[in-house]
Amino acid sequence: MIYIIAKIIFYIFCKIYFRLEIRGADNVPKKGGVLVASNHSSFLDPVIVGVGIFRSTYYLTKQSLLDIPVLGLLIKALHTIPVKREQVGISTFKKLIKSLNSKKAVILFPEGTRSTDGKLGQGKLGVGMLALKTGVPIVPVYIDGAAKAFPKHGKWIQPKKIRVVFGKPIMPKSRDVAMQRLYYKKVSTEVMESINSLKENIAC
Numbered sequence: 001m002i003y004i005i006a007k008i009i010f011y012i013f014c015k016i017y018f019r020l021e022i023r024g025a026d027n028v029p030k031k032g033g034v035l036v037a038s039n040h041s042s043f044l045d046p047v048i049v050g051v052g053i054f055r056s057t058y059y060l061t062k063q064s065l066l067d068i069p070v071l072g073l074l075i076k077a078l079h080t081i082p083v084k085r086e087q088v089g090i091s092t093f094k095k096l097i098k099s100l101n102s103k104k105a106v107i108l109f110p111e112g113t114r115s116t117d118g119k120l121g122q123g124k125l126g127v128g129m130l131a132l133k134t135g136v137p138i139v140p141v142y143i144d145g146a147a148k149a150f151p152k153h154g155k156w157i158q159p160k161k162i163r164v165v166f167g168k169p170i171m172p173k174s175r176d177v178a179m180q181r182l183y184y185k186k187v188s189t190e191v192m193e194s195i196n197s198l199k200e201n202i203a204c
Contacts, residue, residue, distance in 0.1 A: 002077045003056065011051040017159050018149055022052040024166035028139050030055060033100035034169070037127055037191050038141035039199070040109035041118050042150045044157070048143055049107050050078065052164045058099055059107035060092065093129070100134040110191055118147045120199065123192040128184030137169035140191055142198035165198045 014020040028034060036057065038049050050057045061080040066072040081095050099106050108130075110123035131138055145162035170190060 003079060006074060006077045007051060010047055014048065014051055014162070017157075018048075018145070018162040020048070020051070021161070021163040022166075023163070025052050025054060027166045027168055028053050028055070028105065029137060029169065031103065033103045033134060033136040034105045035100065035127060035130060035136055035138040036105060036107045036141055036166075037110050037123075037138050037195070038107065039115070039120055039143055039195050040111050040113070041115040041143070041147035041152070043114075044146045044150050044162075045109065045114075045143055046107060047078070048146055048162060048164055049141055052166065053105060055105055057105045057107050060096075093126070096130055097133050100130065100136050110188060110195075114152045115147070116152050120192060120196055123188035125181070125184035125188055127191055128187035129180075131172040131187050132180060132183060135172055137171050138187070138191055139169050140167040140194035140198060141165065142167075142195050142202060144199070144202050163202060165202055167194050167198050170194060 028036065036049060036053065038045060046059045046061065050059070056079060058079040058081060060083050061075055063082045063084045065075055066080070066082055081092065081099070083092055096106060108127060110127045111121040112124045115121060127138060141164060143162065143164050145160050148158065149160040149162055150157045172187065
């Protein structure tokens with residue numbers, strides 16, 4: 001119940017304050033496990049993607065953020081999976097795999113860290129690994145405007161327009177298990193190319 005109430009409040013706030021525009025939300029499967037892979041340039045990104053999906057979502061967050069008064073309580077209410085270190089460990093991947101196998105929607109940021117200039121970075125292998133282990137579809141997402149509203153080193157949230165676009169699901173294909181690492185990289189590259197395509201077409 002807390003999650004639903006919090007999501008409604010954040011949705012209304014984002015629609016009013018950021019004039020949030022959502023496209024392609026119906027590309028996210030309504031049920032079953034799914035990886036939602038987005039670009040990352042702002043602390044706002046998990047909330048922006050989450051309110052654009054009309055089903056419960058889960059995402060990674062730094063443990064340190066949960067220790068911040070008020071903000072920590074809000075983050076806890078939004079189905080977070082806390083990470084104690086910058087480097088995602090095996091235990092975290094096990095939690096993600098368990099969540100996906102339990103038919104949950106998990107939001108990930110393939111770049112691993114926030115961009116300082118808004119440019120897309122190289123995707124890490126984690127998305128490919130999770131796809132290989134679980135067989136769930138990956139929905140690429142591009143967020144436009146969040147970096148202006150709240151940049152990486154910003155101190156205040158500005159009322160800038162934000163748009164979020166969900167692309168068509170990418171389905172994991174058959175693979176040679178002996179070539180796992182190459183498959184991870186191939187999937188990661190395909191996801192980042194899809195996100196870049198959404199970026200190029202967002203003004204259309």
